[in-house]
Amino acid sequence: MKQMATYDLMETMRNTNEWLGASARAMASYPVWGMVPHPMFKMMSAWGRVTERSFARMVIKPAWGIRTVVGEDGRDHLVDPQIELARPFGDLVRFRVASRPEKARRILLCAPMSGHYATLLRSTVASLLPDAEVWITDWHNARDIPVSEGKFDIEDYTQYLVDFMKHLGPDTHVVAVCQPAPLALAATALLAEEAPEAQPLTLTLIGGPIDPDAAATEVTDFGRRVTMGQLEHLAIQRVGFKYAGVGRQVYPGLLQLAGFISMNLDRHAQAFSDKIVAAAQGEDSERDQHNRFYDEYLAVMDMTAEFYLSTVERIFKEREIARNVFEVNGKPVDISKVTDVATMIVEGANDDISAPGQCLAALDLLTGLPDEMKAQHLEPGAGHYGIFAGSSWRNNIRPLVFSFMDDNSKRGNRKAKKPAVTLAASNS
Template sequence: MRYMATYDLMETIRNTNQWLGATALAMGAYPAFSLVPNPAFAWMQAWGEVTERTFQRMVVKPDWNIPPVTSSDGQDHVVATEVVVERNFGDLLHFVVPGRDVPERKVLLVAPMSGHYATLLRSTVISLLPDADLYITDWHNARDIPVSAGKFDIEDYTLYLVDFLRELGPDTHVIAVCQPAPLTLAATAYLAEEDPEAQPRSLTLIGGPIDPNAAPTDVTDFGHRMTMGQLEEIMIQRVGFKYPGVGRLVYPGLLQLSSFISMNAETHTKAFTDQIGRVARGEAADHDKHNKFYDEYLAVMDMPAEFYLSTVERIFKDGEIARNEFTVAGKKVDIGKITTVAVKTVEGTKDDISAPGQCIAALDLCTGLPDSKKASHVEEGAGHYGIFAGKSWRRNIRPLVLDFIDANSGKKPGKPRKAANKNAA
């Protein structure tokens, strides 16, 4: 499947469905049909509206849309984004809140490169902003990156994190969500040997596959069942002529989305059927629960082929992080060299992506870290999404993470720094 034709075929199918939806919407809304009391036209219009929105969202990067933050001065402050470090495959993004005193907690949120944009963590960002000076890794869509930019695998990802941490300095607290947890742990260990002064103060790993074999799931079973040759043949395609990354080998976002949906096909089918009914009855809204969820869920990005394949081979199949045998640029990274960075793991009992046991394995790898700097939390009844963005995160996990950060900051909790711009609105 490693051809532009297959990539362009998928894009053609997506584009055709978007066009069919737009056509049905326009026909159903034709004024003359209002003279005919037939509900079929209302259903046609509703089907078209839902279908057009669904397929159009698949190629659009969502906006952050962060609401204003209420500060200690009682005023609402707008939130802006600022690129601190700009790279080909991803940027270090800063959420700037002009006019407020900057919180002492400097937090780097490491977003996954796993098919969705960093905006998947929007609710996590919103929950942390009032209490933290927040940064995030904003990974780029591989289809928009020219082939001349070169490769990007898990070693490159790790070195990006190293550079971001060096930029932020030693007072940083890192929260890694899901897929990047093992690579963030490796980046911290790399700094422990190469540049100890740039290490963060704390590292919180949420639902990450440190040791995928500690608690097998459908994800780990799939990784072991498929050979690397099969994965490369089935999953990898070349970006078509429509995008700047033409010719780049990628794991296409549309192909990933089909896999996501097939895992819960009945649930998604019912969700869209119900939404069509709500639109036909005039009960839907632009930002209702369905649209808020699927506008983000359907917005997928292409993943560099070498990153996807090296993740499966080295993290899941060979377990290089779990065995403490990971190498970066020919240098072995020893996780046991972490001696000063406090490490906390967070898991959910109902996590079917990174089951309990996979993430807490990080604590056993930190052989050079005293028990006083290790912590773990297992959230009862929480699924994968819930432990970083759902009700469990908001009510229980977030306060625990902030307490962990404060306990390892060496400063008074929440003490504000000087305002970034006192004259700003």
């Protein structure tokens, strides 16, 4: 009950701040104050509007907001995100483009489960859609998953990726961004042994912690400093009575958000101060740069406790992927078994989350893969976010990834294509 009370206390604080913002906005917006030429009322209204919106966004899943894609015919084609496989902890979502011939490139985008929704990759999806058929892993908020659905740790996550890859079949290009990079590598290795006919054509790993010790960052330092007992005591709570997952142990999204903001507190404080002043002066808008960024940044999701703790312990502390000793359901995963999946590594020179070298370590583990099927790219000046979104991704990295996919789709020694292994959608 103590953990549940703490969870509900955080939600109460969030709800109270949202209410305070709404009250200040409503109070300062009464027409009668127009008779009093004092800037205090405009500032109060602006503060309330920004505060209400910010705290409300913390419990709202953002929409994909990708409405159309321009086709080769110059016309706008409607985009419809559809759940192709439904699972308790995450869905396989396809972005189906209406009235357009199907593209040859088929891309599975593995989204991170690291505190934000898969919509964090919205711009990545939008940049891929004009030239490819795109699927994405859409992970669910743990607070909304009943305890009766059981656990979900990194082994379950890996098995989900295996099932999704089997469903899509061997003509798929897998792109894993950040946190899922080591697990996507493990899933590919599992397929190499269990179902080689379902292996993807290529695997692109972007800024992921394959070997966290290859280059130290604040994230890896934190993992070494804190014991698992301390981490469980400080970070894990039980979902409160408001949500369907009541009683489930989670790493709460609101707690994660507090950590995110504290890492760059001065910058966030300045951004909100500037936004309030702009709103008071009537210079803001509904979809300005501030709102577009913070609508996504503030929308956080709970992770299951077992997923968060197993990630810290097995990926960062024990380095099971880096040492090639990872297991799924008691079965050893041997990364050297991957011999026919071309692999590309993308890193950012200024990445302070997964520093250069952490993701590159994957190529040393792929001892069974010929050197000509390995590729790497270090993007100068790019930080963590820049290697999958923004100008660095659009102008430099995306064309390289497409070229890598196309080159390896044409390999003469590629295994004969076999039909995709179809898995029926289920809720279990």
